[in-house]
Amino acid sequence: MPALSLSRRAALGAFAAAMLIKNANAQSNTTLRIGIMSGEDEDIWRIVSTNASKSGLTLKIVTFSDYSTPNQALSEGDLDANAFQHGPFLKAQSEANGFKITPVGNTYFAPMGLYSHRWKSLQDLPPNASIGVPNDPSNEGRALLLLQTLGILKISSSAGLLPTALDITDNPRNISIRELDAGVVGRALTDLDAAVVNTEWAQKAGIDTIKERIGEETLQNNPYVCFIATNAKDASAAWVKPLVSAYQQPNTRQALLDVYHGAIVPAWT
Known part of the structure; x- marks a missing residue:
């Protein structure tokens, strides 16, 4: 070659x-x-x-x-x-x-927040109030745990991170829990006393996530x-x-x- x-x-x-x-x-x-x-x-x-x-x-x-x-x-x-x-x-x-x-x-x-058009603070939330929560397992559990952290109700310790309304062990204000789709619960706020809503859905529903927030999660150990x-x-x-x-x-x-x-x-x- x-x-x-x-x-x-x-x-x-x-x-x-x-x-x-x-x-x-x-x-x-x-x-x-x-x-x-x-x-x-x-x-x-x-x-x-x-x-x-x-x-x-x-x-x-x-x-x-x-x-x-x-x-x-x-x-x-x-x-x-x-x-x-x-x-x-x-x-x-x-x-x-x-x-x-x-x-x-x-x-x-x-942060998942508790929002209200009607009430300015947790202290204003009346007995027998209706509170909306997302109905999918993880977000409903998260919402109920937030309500427990805010002192509104108590959840069974055995429920872990996925409690449902059936795991509520103490409800001194006789709060009514309304389970709604995560994308709907924010838009239903006008018909509720308050609602626990994911941030992105709250904004899409036109909720003022600062002025209308009466309770919120914190980042630490979350x-x-x-x-x-x-x-x-x-x-x-x-x-x-x-x-x-x-x-x-x-x-x-x-x-x-x-x-x-x-x-x-x-x-x-």
Whole structure:
């Protein structure tokens, strides 16, 4: 076989180098489908998407209008990750549906609040008042535990993080608990004395989350911090850390404070 000329070898070397660069770029440019709740969170994820692009990630944001489907979509492979839930909610859904989904990085803490159009404080809340709570297991449990923390009623210690109205052991004010869909309970506030509402649904319902709040959770030792989640098999994928890092940036922190007007707290250090 005749020897290659210097020019020919140089050309082949340049071609090989170009192919290596092309393959490296192809591997670093990853498109991810991320499930989030529609609304204000879309503004947050536009910033996260810009951050992620600097690490070679292209984010395709898929929005949902209810809590019941994002984990199903993730489990079935229609999403690569989602970002909308806290631990007790994921635990309840996983036990009910057999999901193998795991948290990979904290996002924010959305304090669940007790709101009222009629009453200015807890002390004003009358006997026999009606209080709305979300009816899905984790959020109803969270709401009832908040009412216990606020001294309105007491819950059986055996109920853990998922109590229902049947676990109420002491109700001195004879409060009536109204179980409603999480997306409805805030809009029903005009027909109730008060309601425990997730922050995002409160804002969508037009509730003033500062002026109409008569009770609220605190972040310290709170199990309800939200996070980015993936299928367990993807938890160590090369794109996970860059995705989490794209969220946990100073510009995202500021956007959370601006978009949610202080009603949501960034949950990473």
